[in-house]
Amino acid sequence: MSRSRAALGAACLSMTVATAQAAPATSAGEQVGLTAGYPLPTGIVVAVDTFTAGRADRPNAPDVMGNIPFVVWASPYRLFGGQIQPVVSFPTALIGTRNPAPLPNRDVSAMYNPLLASALAWDLGNGLGVSYLLGAYLPVSDRGSLGLGLDGTPLLPQAASATLRQSFAATYVGDGHYNLTASLSYGLTLDPRARFGGAVGRSLGPIGQADGLGLDLTLVKRFGRFEIGPVAYGSLDLAVDRRDPLYRTYQKTGQFAAGALVGYSFDRFIVQVYLARDIVARQTRTRGGQVQDNEETRGWFRLAVPLAAPSAGQAAEAGSRPLVSKD
Numbered sequence: 001m002s003r004s005r006a007a008l009g010a011a012c013l014s015m016t017v018a019t020a021q022a023a024p025a026t027s028a029g030e031q032v033g034l035t036a037g038y039p040l041p042t043g044i045v046v047a048v049d050t051f052t053a054g055r056a057d058r059p060n061a062p063d064v065m066g067n068i069p070f071v072v073w074a075s076p077y078r079l080f081g082g083q084i085q086p087v088v089s090f091p092t093a094l095i096g097t098r099n100p101a102p103l104p105n106r107d108v109s110a111m112y113n114p115l116l117a118s119a120l121a122w123d124l125g126n127g128l129g130v131s132y133l134l135g136a137y138l139p140v141s142d143r144g145s146l147g148l149g150l151d152g153t154p155l156l157p158q159a160a161s162a163t164l165r166q167s168f169a170a171t172y173v174g175d176g177h178y179n180l181t182a183s184l185s186y187g188l189t190l191d192p193r194a195r196f197g198g199a200v201g202r203s204l205g206p207i208g209q210a211d212g213l214g215l216d217l218t219l220v221k222r223f224g225r226f227e228i229g230p231v232a233y234g235s236l237d238l239a240v241d242r243r244d245p246l247y248r249t250y251q252k253t254g255q256f257a258a259g260a261l262v263g264y265s266f267d268r269f270i271v272q273v274y275l276a277r278d279i280v281a282r283q284t285r286t287r288g289g290q291v292q293d294n295e296e297t298r299g300w301f302r303l304a305v306p307l308a309a310p311s312a313g314q315a316a317e318a319g320s321r322p323l324v325s326k327d
Contacts, residue, residue: 024187024212024253025113025137025163027052028235030068031183031216033261033272033302037171038129039083039121040074045308047071054298061296063096070115071307082120087135089115093156110155113137117165127174133167137187139194154196160207161194163187179220179227187212193246208250210237220261227263231274232256255281257298272302 030050040046053065070089077084091112097105117135124130139162154160169183193206213236220229234256240247259276278295286292 024210024214024235024237025158025189026165026167026185026187026212026214027066027068028214028255029216029233029257029276029298029300031167031169031181031185032218032231032233032274032276032300033179033220033263034181034183034218035129035171035173035179036167036181036183036216037121037131037169038173039123039131040072040085041309042074042076042083043308044074044306045071046074046304047307048302048304050300050302052298052300054296056294056296058293060098060100062098064296065094065096066112067092067094072119079120082122082131085119085121085131087115087117087119087133089117091115095155108155110159111141112156113139113141113159113163115165119167127172127176127178129171129173131167131169131171133165133169135165136190137163137165154204154207157207158189158209160196160201161189161191161209163189177222179218179222179229181216181218183216185214185216187214192241193244206246208240208246210240210250210252212237218261220263225265227261227265227272229261230258231261231276232258233276251282251284253282253284253294255294255296257296268305270302270304272300272304274300276300 029052034048048070050068051065052068053063055061055063068089068091070087072085072087075084075086091114092109093112094107094109096107099105115135115137117133119131119133121131122129137159139159141156141159165185165187167183167185169181172178172180188211189209192209194209195201195206196204215234217232218229219231220227234254236254237252240250240252242248242250255278257276257278259274261272261274263270263272275297277297281294281296284292284294
């Protein structure tokens, strides 16, 4: 599994207790520790589950958590010489409030939009690989609610719209003792005036959405079964149309975090743990107009398990490929 490849779909969480604000559909940090640019052995099926939890520094900041399970299949099919790797993910978002007395606390959870995608991964030789993922977060999830206001503030405002995801990754594994990976994800909001369904959705009206970028960086060295090294990730909302009344009070989000990863490869599975701290994060304003700091410390735990191993014949790569082929 030293060359395992994955592309995640994730719930990137935001508290919309201030003016209009949403977060990128693809969570920054979700691809840290993965060899996202390198193809898997042909025929293997890998299940990966990543749990993350974090809290901002400000007083009474909530615990913001997410669980990101996904499955990827390294198919025997190829397109333009790249291995076709279908991916499916069903993320979950969780928030635990930490309100000052006498306000009650709540634990809230919601399913995020599922991701259906497929990647093309190329082995360029000498331990270098690149990949391109194309997929979409489908707007079929529960909006969730923080219970604020007459109709409830959506837990996941960005879930109102379908989002087209593209990810570009490059990975260097060398002889299998390294993982140097950079992964850039672009999320395109398909409906910038999206709204949730039903009576609540009609009452809430359209919810402001922004396209977003995410960058995940990994620099890990393996020592036998152990791996250790620095990691970093960041996200950034792109420009919105301020002429649209819906976006006049839209608050952009963005941050960049750095930390470290430790992992261990067991006989049947791989465990990774990493911790990161925001170096910088965009400030926002509360409903009362107060400036709010958003720097947070976030932890991640990942478990990767192969569900099916490639056969000896599948593992052998053919020397020449047509435009579309099967191993």
